[in-house]
Amino acid sequence: MDKIFEDLSKLERYPKDQDVNLRPYDAADELVLEYLLQHRGAGVLIIEDRFGALTFNIDNVVDVVTDSFISFHGITKNAKNLGRELRPIKKSLEDVKEWDKIDIVVFKVPKNMSYFEDVINFLATKLTEGTEVICPAMIKHLPKTVFEVLESNFGKTWTSLAKKKARLVFGKLEKNSVSRLTKYPxxxxxxxxxxxxxxxxxxxxxxxxxxxxxxxxxxxxxxxxxxxxxxxxxxxxxxxxxxxxxxxxxxxxxxxxxxxxxxxxxxxxxxxxxxxxxxxxxxxxxxxxxxxxxxxxxxxxxxxxxxxxxxxxxxxxxxxxxxxxxxxxxxxxxxxxxxxxxxxxxxxxxxxxxxxxxxxxxxxxxx
Ligand SMILES: C[S@@+](CC[C@H](N)C(=O)[O-])C[C@H]1O[C@@H](n2cnc3c(N)ncnc32)[C@H](O)[C@@H]1O
CATH class of the missing domain: 3.40.50.150 (Vaccinia Virus protein VP39)
Incomplete structure (x- = not known):
């Protein structure tokens, strides 16, 4: 865990001149990193990492996807600062190719629940049965919809204990859905x-x-x-x-x-x-x-x-x-x-x- 905190403390937010009290990671990032220490070697797809806290501290990253330019650029800049080699970040799940290498998906809960639902729908059609999705969130930004959407697409959901006001929500894909039941776009x-x-x-x-x-x-x-x-x-x-x-x-x-x-x-x-x-x-x-x-x-x-x-x-x-x-x-x-x-x-x-x-x-x- 010491190593993880070392890297987190070196991360920077982008753009840089925002409120200096804002950190480039949160307790939900720390919680999921702690959890993943017991799953080293599992192939991980990361969705909506903010500034690289997850990307740089997870052992076997298959792909990183974000819709946000700020995250894309923030992660890229931090990779340069930390001297990390970084495979290209993708801006759409449609660009992910190696679905068979993914054992765990980490999807940071976004503010927009339509986007959350759309992504979870998509994952349910692409992942193989038994794949775990972990949704880290600060409890104050964790709406009921997260549980409802996960449950209806993946099956049973459960949560971690809360720590520093953060929680992980888990789902395990019970059965790969054959068609994409999405209303988007x-x-x-x-x-x-x-x-x-x-x-x-x-x-x-x-x-x-x-x-x-x-x-x-x-x-x-x-x-x-x-x-x-x-x-x-x-x-x-x-x-x-x-x-x-x-x-x-x-x-x-x-x-x-x-x-x-x-x-x-x-x-x-x-x-x-x-x-x-x-x-x-x-x-x-x-x-x-x-x-x-x-x-x-x-x-x-x-x-x-x-x-x-x-x-x-x-x-x-x-x-x-x-x-x-x-x-x-x-x-x-x-x-x-x-x-x-x-x-x-x-x-x-x-x-x-x-x-x-x-x-x-x-x-x-x-x-
Ligand atoms: C109030 S909406 C306006 C959208 C559209 N022009 C309209 O009137 O319906 C603001 C837009 O700014 C975008 N936005 C938010 N932060 C931004 C940023 N840092 N740089 C560029 N666009 C950003 C949002 O994604 C959103 O599409």
Whole structure:
């Protein structure tokens, strides 16, 4: 166990400048690592490791899969810092090939239960009978759905004792299901759009149009050529931007691989050209030097379980860097978030161009 703690203490979070009190691992990681010490040699598939605590401390890793760019990049960076060789991290379970080598799956319980259900459904069709799934979680982030979904797909479930407010939930595949009983991706119709949208399970507002997005869609400007939909989700904002700016090149950026996939599928269902896509963190200048005339942004207010405006602020800063001089950032936010103050600090200018009882839409030009 000493060796494990040694490596955990060397891990870093990505991006680095977030709250210094946040650790790159939690007690649920420690608990599953402790458990796996008794199962050395078992082939392990890891899903949704955050920054490498599991990837670097499990003996026989078959594959590592994450939908999150932040985790992908965080694990990759930590591998370099620790001098660890790392096989490619996969962004979809569909890319996993060596199913017969997997004896145990460790799937860190995500915030989004649709995504949890989708993954568990998929695993039930791919794993062989008797394979164990372990879902580590902090108890405060462990909803009843986890047990229900595991039980209906795998059979009997059980839990570890709680330790440091963390718990492991176990399932053992009783019988490999023959067909994939999943409802994902969802195919949904949105008011004002003639074609349906395909929304993968980890996509924001996957079953209906978000009310903020709805208001944003009524306020998409025209006359722009290079447009970025920053935090694109299913791409509905970028698609609307293309409908009212038919000559424009549309780019989509999101932290979720499933969001990028949805945006691409949906865009190509509407238009003959391909969108440019960026699986990324905000629009981190470490990776990008593209420039835009217009950036449209409906920012998130949480990253997994951490709530705050830190992602929005990073998006605003990255948007400033990525706009051409004279370019426009248009942002929608809840009234109470007071984005206009931060935007004014970054752009030296911000103007509310529309509002309703819940939301404001703010314009900032790069001078
Ligand atoms: C409020 S949703 C908006 C989605 C879509 N534009 C809409 O209006 O329906 C925010 C989006 O930001 C994405 N996101 C969260 N953190 C991010 C990050 N660090 N970098 C890029 N995108 C991020 C989420 O995956 C989500 O798709």
């Amino acid at each position: 969802l195919v949904v119709n949105f008011d004002g759009f003639v074609k349906p949208f395909t929304n993968y399970s980890n996509v924001f507002s996957r079953s209906k149009l978000d009310i903020g997005t709805r208001f944003f869609l009524e306020n998409i400007p025209t006359g722009y050529r290079r447009i970025l939909d920053l935090g694109c989700g299913n791409g509905v904002v970028g698609i609307k931007a293309k409908l009212v700016n038919p000559e424009a090149d549309i780019s989509f950026a999101d932290e979720s691989a499933m969001a990028i996939r949805s945006a691409k599928v949906n865009f190509e269902n509407y238009f003959a050209d391909e969108p440019i896509t960026f699986w990324t963190n905000c629009f981190d200048s470490e990776f990008h030097d593209e420039k835009f005339d217009l950036i449209l942004c409906n920012p998130p207010f949480h990253q997994q379980t951490i709530v705050g405006d830190f992602i929005a602020l990073q998006m605003f800063n990255d948007a400033f860097q990525s706009l051409e001089r004279g370019g426009l950032l248009r942002v929608i936010g809840n009234r109470h978030l007071n984005y206009h103050i931060k935007l004014k600090q970054i752009f030296g200018d911000s103007k509310t161009i529309a509002s309703n009882s819940k939301f404001v839409i703010i314009d900032c030009h790069k001078r």
